[in-house]
Amino acid sequence: MIVEGTVLRGPELEPIRGRVVVEDGVITAVEEADVYSDDIVLPAFVNAHTHIGDSIAKEAGAGLSLDELVAPPDGLKHQLLRAASREETVDAMRRSLRLMSETGTAACIEFREGGVEGVEYIREAAASLPIDPVVLGRESEDAMHASDGFGASGARDADFDRLRNATREAEKLFGIHAGERDPHDINAALDLDPDFLVHMVHPEPLHYERLADNDIPVVVCPRSNLVTGVGVPPIRELTERTTVALGTDNVMLNSPSMFREMEFAAKLADVSASEVLQMATVNGAEIAGLNYGVIEPDREAKLLVLDGDSDNLAGAQDVVRAVVRRAGAADVRDVIV
Template sequence: MEQLEGTVLVGDSFEPISGRVVVEDGHIDAIEETETDSANIILPAFVNAHTHLGDSVAKEAAVGLSLEEAVVPPNSLKHRKLTGADRTELVTAMRQTLRFMQQTGTVSTLDFREFGESGASALREAAEPLAIEPFIFGSDELSVLDIADGYGASGANDDTFSEERAACKERGAPFAIHAGEPDATDIHPALDLEPDLLVHMVHAKQEHLDRVSDQSVPIAVCPRANAVLDVGRPPIPELLEHTTVALGTDNVMLNQPSLFREMAYTAKTFDVTAREVLRMATTAGAEIAGLDCGTIVPGKRAALTVLNGGSDNLAGSVDPVEAVVRRATARDVDRVVF
């Protein structure tokens, strides 16, 4: 049994209480409200809702490039770098990124992994010695579903993906697809596939939002990556009115996979509350992937991030939720538990 003391952000509302979280056999056994001298802030571990970890072999290589030049297959800089990397180099680079994510409070990441079975197995290998568990959306070949958790499609303008969608339905595996990143032309075709997850939706209009709501399709947004690639801003407040919205950091070659940075950017750029943003970085991603974490309630898996609320950065903060979302950084992480 382990007891973590401090200000605990409890339940779906992240209500701050002074007390302790009792952890036993890897699960939250109890939450006890009591006075404590600890300045720590205890929150659910993050779930990064969209990454491309293979990009770890080419960090910052795409600075200044357009979306097509940077990441669009098959001739982008990203795909040339991935093709040129040997497996050892790829596994090492992805493991370093996963280790950074683990150290900064991320328990899982929903990753779009290129290059079929070999790509998915390389990511499994990279994660083997770590506690962080990637949820892999494989691509490029149907047989990837023997290794991956689901299928991740590049976009409905590139292919119909009807065969891949059918294979996912047959196996009971989730199907995810990019949509509405450079423009809106691929959103309706993507929704026609009845996906389990849409990524980006930067150019979503009301007609798209109505379909998203009718079909109950969750969305992963990546606002920092959208800004770097200059493709626009996702309508996050409107998306939140229609469906579950989760936060991702997208391509590692463009952005550090830090949900602290993503939360701060989102909270300061969009008309959303700190609690909505924290939910996007924790609960929403866990729900999409079917993970038993994302909130601090008894019975849930103990996937927790403990921040040093007395750090030079966080000391004196009035609202712990606002502090976590708008101010906290990787340096404030005291420990992770999962």
């Protein structure tokens, strides 16, 4: 397979005119060449933080606080999850995963409620779809062993030392929410030496130092943080200290659209378009341990092809900026996964 157009090459997403050569699902060459295609070829997205089960409760709970919406065990979303049947939940999750795959997301890092059964739900929902959920079980060590790791709610909710050690021994991924409502749970989360943190809306100087010293990545979810009223993450300050990736968080509150998340982050924060696109591709893939998110030889060919001659994108003077700040589902020509 050969894909031609303006290719956003390598981890720096350098725009070149040329082609991507794919054999048996792997990129074998990225070549500069005179080509006639107006297409824009970029890495498929990695959505680095999702709660796909919330698909059963879209736009529920208007006006509620963060705790009233999502805090375990009695936040509204947990009540709705318990009330829904397996068929209802799996179908709703499948719809969100299908939307994500059709709009260029190759993988998501899913914090999966419901223990082992919850892990089974998302495996079933994704089984027929070209998307790879990296599933982090919650609530029990069994859920961690049944999935790709453990996704902790937050250090103020429980003592996660035992689960952290078990996850490390299993050589699986451990992520934890931190600094979403206030800074008071950040040090305890960092003490666990997690593979990544989620949110970090309220870091203080000591937390920045610890992030940098220990090279702990952060996943930010700015649309979700704004909707829940907790503030917005200091994206510029975080990117100066560690790897930062982008997630869409609860489907209850936001569509799982990386296009929308990128645009919001780019217009909110003092970061370049290239940095935001890295947050949506290579950085999320790096956190999840995936061999894609970058267009270069020997990477899996997970690609998103946009119509550069669409009414929305035609005439763009800066291709990367246009992809980040204005591209959307209507501009998708093909998703190669």
